[in-house]
Amino acid sequence: MRRHRTHKKNNRMTLYMGIFITLIMATSGFGVIFYGFSSNNSTEKYNGFKFKQTNYGYETKVDGKTYYFEVLPIETEHIEIEQGTINRLKDAYSIIITSDPFSSYRQDIALQTYQMNTVFANNQKQMVNAFTKDNVQLPTITCDNSTDEFLVVEFVEDNSTYIESDNCIRLHFQTAYEMRRATGRIIYEFLGVVDASKIQQ
Numbered sequence: 001m002r003r004h005r006t007h008k009k010n011n012r013m014t015l016y017m018g019i020f021i022t023l024i025m026a027t028s029g030f031g032v033i034f035y036g037f038s039s040n041n042s043t044e045k046y047n048g049f050k051f052k053q054t055n056y057g058y059e060t061k062v063d064g065k066t067y068y069f070e071v072l073p074i075e076t077e078h079i080e081i082e083q084g085t086i087n088r089l090k091d092a093y094s095i096i097i098t099s100d101p102f103s104s105y106r107q108d109i110a111l112q113t114y115q116m117n118t119v120f121a122n123n124q125k126q127m128v129n130a131f132t133k134d135n136v137q138l139p140t141i142t143c144d145n146s147t148d149e150f151l152v153v154e155f156v157e158d159n160s161t162y163i164e165s166d167n168c169i170r171l172h173f174q175t176a177y178e179m180r181r182a183t184g185r186i187i188y189e190f191l192g193v194v195d196a197s198k199i200q201q
Contacts, residue, residue, distance in 0.1 A: 046073045049193050062191045065122055069115075069184055071177075076185035077199050080162035085169055086189045086196075092151035094126040098141050099155040101131040108176040109155050112183040116153070119187050143168035153186075155179070 044051040044058070051058040057068035089095065097116055099109045117127045130141035132154065146152035146168035158172040161182055171186070173179035188194040 044072055047193060047195060047198075049073075060193070062193065067119065067187075067191070069187070070180045071184045073184070073188045073194050076181050076188055076194060079182050079185040081185060081189070081196070082163065082165040085163055085165040086186070088148070088151060088165060088169065089120070089125075089153075089186070089190055091148065092125065093149045094128060094151070095120050096128040096130055096141055096145070096150060096152045097155075098130040098132050098152055100157070101133055101135040101137070103155075103157060105155075105157060105173075105176055105179065108179055112155070112179060115183060116187065119190065123190070143170065 042053045044053075049060050049062070051060045051069075051072055053059075054068070057070050058072055059066060059068055061067070095116075097113050099106070099113070103109060113129060117129070121127050128139075128141075128150075130139045131137070132140065132142050134140050141152060143152050143154055144167075152168035154168055154170050156170050156172045157174075159174060161173050161178040163182055163186065164170040164172060169186075171179070171182050173182055185194065189196060
């Protein structure tokens with residue numbers, strides 16, 4: 001019964017976040033999720049995967065599902081990520097993505113959150129979206145609320161870019177581009193596109 005209520009709550013939070021992201025995109029002039037690309041039919045290959053440049057980003061297929069990315073996997077290879085981070089994501093029942101609602105990068109964070117939601121939900125993860133401070137749109141959740149089963153992923157503006165894994169997973173970033181690289185690293189490795197064991201440090 002408790003798990004059933006949790007399912008309903010998670011679905012409701014996903015719906016709220018979808019509405020929230022739509023509002024951000026509409027008010028900021030974003031017409032599509034991934035922007036700034038021109039379709040020139042160029043194709044890149046990486047670790048057996050093909051990436052085609054389109055108007056929506058770099059398109060690739062993983063296990064028959066189509067995904068779009070703003071950065072190529074080679075751009076994410078040298079993002080520092082703690083060992084065991086991806087296994088924690090794979091083992092979690094639910095993934096809660098949170099951030100500062102007043103961040104100057106909130107529009108970029110909303111887009112990266114949308115991408116994470118799409119990928120993780122396609123891989124049977126229950127998704128919840130939140131903020132780290134009181135707000136009127138979403139629940140307030142921080143790393144203090146994180147558990148192995150209900151794992152929190154927090155976007156953190158910082159003076160360097162890396163992915164930290166302690167009681168939660170913190171995605172530290174310096175710029176919007178570095179945020180996209182860090183997000184890409186998590187997703188690419190989660191999907192098996194990037195193999196950490198094959199990356200030369």
